[in-house]
Amino acid sequence: MKNKIILITGATDGIGKQTALDLSKLGGKIIVHGRNEEKCKKTAAEISDKTGNSDIDHLSADLASLAQVKEMANLIISKYDRLDVLINNAGVFENEKIFTLDEYEMTFGVNHLAHFLLTMLLLDLIKSSTPSRIINVSSMAHSSNEFDLENLNSEKSFSSYNAYSISKAANILFTYKLAEDLKGTGVTVNALHPGVISTKLLHKGWAIGGDSLESGAATSVYLASSNEVEGITGKYFVNKHESSSSS
Numbered sequence: 001m002k003n004k005i006i007l008i009t010g011a012t013d014g015i016g017k018q019t020a021l022d023l024s025k026l027g028g029k030i031i032v033h034g035r036n037e038e039k040c041k042k043t044a045a046e047i048s049d050k051t052g053n054s055d056i057d058h059l060s061a062d063l064a065s066l067a068q069v070k071e072m073a074n075l076i077i078s079k080y081d082r083l084d085v086l087i088n089n090a091g092v093f094e095n096e097k098i099f100t101l102d103e104y105e106m107t108f109g110v111n112h113l114a115h116f117l118l119t120m121l122l123l124d125l126i127k128s129s130t131p132s133r134i135i136n137v138s139s140m141a142h143s144s145n146e147f148d149l150e151n152l153n154s155e156k157s158f159s160s161y162n163a164y165s166i167s168k169a170a171n172i173l174f175t176y177k178l179a180e181d182l183k184g185t186g187v188t189v190n191a192l193h194p195g196v197i198s199t200k201l202l203h204k205g206w207a208i209g210g211d212s213l214e215s216g217a218a219t220s221v222y223l224a225s226s227n228e229v230e231g232i233t234g235k236y237f238v239n240k241h242e243s244s245s246s247s
Contacts, residue, residue, distance in 0.1 A: 003029065004029065005084050006028045006087065007076065007086050007087065009087065009088055009090040010091065011032040011033055011034060012043040013034075016089040017047075017213075019217040019220045020043075022214075028055075028225075029055040030053075030056050031058065032044045032047070032058040033058070033061065059076070063109075065101040066101075069114050069117050070117070073117075073118055077122070085133045085135065086134045087137070087224060088171070090110065091111050091137065092110045092111060093107065093160065093164050095160045100113075107164050107166075111164070111167035112171060115174075127185055127187055131187075131231075132187050133188050134189040135190055135192065135220055136192070138193060139164075139168040142246060143165075143169075143246035145162050145166045190237060191236045194216040218239075219237050222240045223237060
């Protein structure tokens, strides 16, 4: 991963932070994204201190604001001449129906729409950096939802679990469609289930514990760095192996 520029959303905590730490150990140039500027700075410094990799950058943006997503993309485009790996990792689970600044249901807005927009805004940069990779962190929760196109914004009803499940299904649908559109460009697009991992999101949504952060980051790190998946695109991975998503 030497000299590879890697952007990880939601990298100041949980799986994203562990992913940033592990890819930093492999020599990647990491761009740590988070919502809070001070936390981003602290995380970048911590990763650099732990790994000896001084090539750690950071930027802050609230994914609940599409305007801030656009500002983040513009900053990256102005600052970097390439982007080798984009890991769309950030995610939320909301127990109550609340909305983003753009009036989208928060879970769907942050987990899917913000990453959809960020990816599309950065796509030309990613395409100019081939071979490059886009990785979408989904969840096995994608398989059990009531996918109603007339209720994506919880217009008719709200269920915290269903909203989360829909957002994770959207991550995978986006992966499959984008991979199809980018065939032959040198850009691969894959999705993954990280496992049931002890994170704030898991505790908030299910009030349970899970496996280690190292385990949760392993498939993201694998898809970002392994030669075994070079050229592999439009797939869903679990435990570093191709798997079948919900029909």
